[in-house]
Amino acid sequence: MPAAPAFWWREKPSPLARLLAPLGALYGRITLRRMRRQGEDCGVPVICVGNFIAGGAGKTPTAIAIAGRLAQRGEAPFVLMRGYGGRLAGPVEVDPAHHAAADVGDEPLLMARHARTVIARDRKAGAALARQAGASVIVMDDGLQNPALAKTLRLAVVDGGSGIGNGLCLPAGPLRAPLAGQLEQTDALVLIGSGTAGQKVGRQAPGKPLLRARLQPDAAAAERLCGQRVLALSGIGRPEKFRETLDLIGADIVAEQPFGDHHAYTAADVDDVVAQARTLGALVATTEKDMTKLAALWPAQAAAMLVAVPVTLVFEEPAAIEALLDAVSGTARATEPQ
Incomplete structure (x- = not known):
């Protein structure tokens, strides 16, 4: 969308x-x-x-x-x-x-x-x-x-x-x-x-x-990302909300890659994001919703750089x-x- x-x-x-x-x-x-x-x-x-x-x-x-x-x-x-x-x-x-x-x-x-x-x-x-x-x-x-x-x-x-x-x-x-x-x-x-x-x-x-x-962001994800260089990856209705969450937990957002809501990720999308994150020396932060699609596509050798950020109302x-x-x-x- x-x-x-x-x-x-x-x-x-x-x-x-x-x-x-x-x-x-x-x-x-x-x-x-x-x-x-x-x-x-x-x-x-x-x-x-x-x-x-x-x-x-x-x-x-x-x-x-x-x-x-x-x-x-x-x-x-x-x-x-x-x-x-x-x-x-x-x-x-x-x-x-x-x-x-x-x-x-x-x-x-x-x-x-x-x-x-x-x-x-x-x-x-x-x-x-x-x-x-x-x-x-x-x-x-x-x-x-x-x-x-x-x-x-x-x-x-x-x-x-x-x-x-x-x-x-x-x-x-x-x-x-x-x-x-x-x-x-x-x-x-x-x-x-x-x-x-x-x-x-x-x-x-x-x-x-x-x-x-x-x-409220997940405490473990917040601890992992606080003070770290981060590429914000999301496919949600308002990507700026995810940025606000990352700002709240103290992440250093060095790049953003927003897609349309409910975006159907491809292997090419993932390859591009991984390459960009490696160039920037950054972790990739994403939403829990996006993680339902990214997990199956993400390369095993880059698993450590992908961090989902669940939120609780x-x-x-x-x-x-x-x-x-x-x-x-x-x-x-x-x-x-x-």
Whole structure:
């Protein structure tokens, strides 16, 4: 997937954005009409972890954190994903020992290492498979705009640094539908990181719970990279977020190699990066998502130079998210057969 256009993220719409705005308004109305459709009850509670925009905002780490908290409560959470970038349409449960990123997508492969995960282009079929396999709660990673399933709790993830960009709808800006309409279809916001752009979105949602959170880098990776010369390699929606993570842990970033989101790496890509890193005398730092694809391609003789940097979502006020999950857990127990 190509990188999002730079003009999306300018607070003041550019001339090109204004030119595309009428098309964006039409797209937004169609999407919002679709969002408002009544979803089908799949028999267990559904927690949707989505976002307002196209591109990365931190949905996957948020879904991992939510699934983990549900498991601690004694629930049997399954994560439901579309499987973007994979060849399998599903429904199928992801098995990291059997599937590759080319089969199921990079994010589902990563997710399956943390929670039982089902991919399905047809969300209803995916939910049915998860329930059949024992799910007491479904955590839907993405799908805020998808009306197929009735949602018990709708969380919208917002990146503090980028917010909603220029505030226009695709293709004029990053919004999938007008913000006000999407807020009507949302129960709470998860604001990740600091920044005036994200705070501005929060101020437009009075009365909605605002859950502040941060992405915490893995301690072992941070220790390995602190003070080291690093080439930053990533294929994510917003590569600048990965740079921020590396800056946070004290890495000396001497070069960056960003690819488009969900990039399908080739052996030639890897050879080029290895050669560049050796010339620079640098380690190669990458995201945990990218590592699902790079590991099989990376040459054994260069294994020591590749360092994945996992991140964990940490809620600043855990009681706030637990209060929202209380109602979901109660619903889950009520649906169990007597």
